[in-house]
Amino acid sequence: MKNCTTLLITISVIITIVSCNETKKEVKESPTEEQPPNIVFIISDDQAWTDYGFMDHEAIETPNLDKLANESHTFTHGYVPTSLCAPSLASIITGVFPRDHMVLGNDRVLPGDDKGGKPAWLSTWRADNYSTVIEDFKELNTLPKLLKEKGYLSFQTGKWWLGNYENGGFDDGMTHGNPERGGRHGDYGLEIGRKGMDTLNNYIDLALEKKKPFFMWYAPFLPHSPHNPPDSLLQKYLPKAPTEFVAKYWAMCEWFDQTCGELTDYIEEKGQTENTLFVYVCDNGWVQNENNSRYNPISKRAPYDYGMRTPIMFKWKGKIEPMLDDRTLVSSLDMLPTVLDLVGIERPKELDGINVLNKTELENREAIFGEIYAHDFNTVDESLFYQIVITEPHKLIVPNEVNKPNEKIQLFDIYKDPFEQEDLADENPEIVMKLKAQIEESWNE
Known part of the structure; x- marks a missing residue:
C-alpha cells in the first residue's frame, strides 16, 4: 500500500511538472504587444524643391530618393x-x-553688442547670447522626449544648433555643442555622411541589440557648402552644368542621395525596413549662383518657394499606401503630430501642425503659414522680416513695415506660377485682405 501511495505521488508530481512546463511554453509563445516602428528622419540641408530626379530636374540624379x-x-x-x-x-x-x-535665427545679437566688424558667429559673446535660447528650448516638448513613453532610444547626427544633443531630449548623439571646442551648429555631428555612416550604423546595431525601437535624426551637412563633392561626381556634372559652381552643387545633391541609399540599405540588411517609418524633408532651399559659391537671394532666407518649399515624404512599408500628391499643402510642422498618431502617442496641445495622413484634418485645413526673421536675431518684434500664408492656390508674402519698409506685399498663384514670376497683389485686393486676416488670426491664436 505504501508503494502504491509513493507511486501515485510520483505520478502526480510528474503531471504537475509537465503541466507547468506547458503553461510556461504557452506564455512564452503567446503574442506580445507589437513593437512600435523605428523612426528615421532624413533631413536635407540647403536644397531646392526642384533638385531631385523625381521632381524632374534636368540633370541631377537622385535614384535613392526617387525610390523613397x-x-x-x-x-x-x-x-x-x-x-x-x-x-x-x-x-x-x-x-x-x-x-x-524662439529659435528665430542662427545667431542672437543683443542691443549694444559690438561685433568688431565680424559676423556674430565669430564673436566671443555668441555662445553667451545663445545660452538663454537653449535653456528655454530645453523646457519644450520634443519628439525624442515624447517617444520615451513608448520606450524609444534616440540618436542625433548631423546639423544641430542647440548645443549638446541632450538639449533636444536625445539619449545619445554626435554633437557636443561646446563652444570652446568649436560647437555651434553640429561640430562632430557634421561628419556624418561626408566621412561615412559608421557612427549611425553602430547606434542602429545597439538599439537592435537592446531590442528597443529607435528614433534616428539624420541631418547631414549635405548638400550644404562647402561644395567639395567626390571627384567622380564632379567630373560627371561638369559637362552638364553651365559653370563649375553649379556642377559642384549638383554633385553635392547626388552625394547626399548616395548617403541616403547607404542608410536605407543598412536598415534593409538588418531586416528592419517593414518596421521602420521614414520621414523626409529639407530644412530650407538653395539656388546656386553661377559665378560664385554663394546662393541666390531668392532662395535661402527668402519668403519664396525656392527658400521654403520642399518635398515631404512618409514611408512605412505595408502601413502607409504609396502615392505622389502634387496638390495638397503640408508643412514640416505636420511631421511631429503625424508621427505621434502613427505610433499611438497623445499629441501635446501646443502643436501647430496636423496629421497629414488623416483625411478629415486635411480637409478642415484652410492654410499653412510661415514667418522669417533676421539671421542675427533678438526678439520677435525686432527681428521679424516676413509673414507668409499659403492656400490653394494663393500665397501671400507680407513684409514687416519696420524691418522691410521698402518692400511691398506680394501675391502669387503657386500652382499656375510655381516660380513666382507674376505678382497678383495689385489686381486682387480682396484676396490680399482675406489672406492678411488669416495671418492675423493665426498669430492671435
Whole structure:
C-alpha cells in the first residue's frame, strides 16, 4: 500500500511538472504587444524643391530618393515655416512655429553688442547670447522626449544648433555643442555622411541589440557648402552644368542621395525596413549662383518657394499606401503630430501642425503659414522680416513695415506660377485682405 501511495505521488508530481512546463511554453509563445516602428528622419540641408530626379530636374540624379518617393506618401507641395536652418530644424523637432520655440535665427545679437566688424558667429559673446535660447528650448516638448513613453532610444547626427544633443531630449548623439571646442551648429555631428555612416550604423546595431525601437535624426551637412563633392561626381556634372559652381552643387545633391541609399540599405540588411517609418524633408532651399559659391537671394532666407518649399515624404512599408500628391499643402510642422498618431502617442496641445495622413484634418485645413526673421536675431518684434500664408492656390508674402519698409506685399498663384514670376497683389485686393486676416488670426491664436 505504501508503494502504491509513493507511486501515485510520483505520478502526480510528474503531471504537475509537465503541466507547468506547458503553461510556461504557452506564455512564452503567446503574442506580445507589437513593437512600435523605428523612426528615421532624413533631413536635407540647403536644397531646392526642384533638385531631385523625381521632381524632374534636368540633370541631377537622385535614384535613392526617387525610390523613397515612389515608396512613400509623398507631398510635393511641402513647406518649412522659415527658410533658415536653425529655426527650421527647431520647428521640425518641436512641431511649433519659431515664434513659439524662439529659435528665430542662427545667431542672437543683443542691443549694444559690438561685433568688431565680424559676423556674430565669430564673436566671443555668441555662445553667451545663445545660452538663454537653449535653456528655454530645453523646457519644450520634443519628439525624442515624447517617444520615451513608448520606450524609444534616440540618436542625433548631423546639423544641430542647440548645443549638446541632450538639449533636444536625445539619449545619445554626435554633437557636443561646446563652444570652446568649436560647437555651434553640429561640430562632430557634421561628419556624418561626408566621412561615412559608421557612427549611425553602430547606434542602429545597439538599439537592435537592446531590442528597443529607435528614433534616428539624420541631418547631414549635405548638400550644404562647402561644395567639395567626390571627384567622380564632379567630373560627371561638369559637362552638364553651365559653370563649375553649379556642377559642384549638383554633385553635392547626388552625394547626399548616395548617403541616403547607404542608410536605407543598412536598415534593409538588418531586416528592419517593414518596421521602420521614414520621414523626409529639407530644412530650407538653395539656388546656386553661377559665378560664385554663394546662393541666390531668392532662395535661402527668402519668403519664396525656392527658400521654403520642399518635398515631404512618409514611408512605412505595408502601413502607409504609396502615392505622389502634387496638390495638397503640408508643412514640416505636420511631421511631429503625424508621427505621434502613427505610433499611438497623445499629441501635446501646443502643436501647430496636423496629421497629414488623416483625411478629415486635411480637409478642415484652410492654410499653412510661415514667418522669417533676421539671421542675427533678438526678439520677435525686432527681428521679424516676413509673414507668409499659403492656400490653394494663393500665397501671400507680407513684409514687416519696420524691418522691410521698402518692400511691398506680394501675391502669387503657386500652382499656375510655381516660380513666382507674376505678382497678383495689385489686381486682387480682396484676396490680399482675406489672406492678411488669416495671418492675423493665426498669430492671435
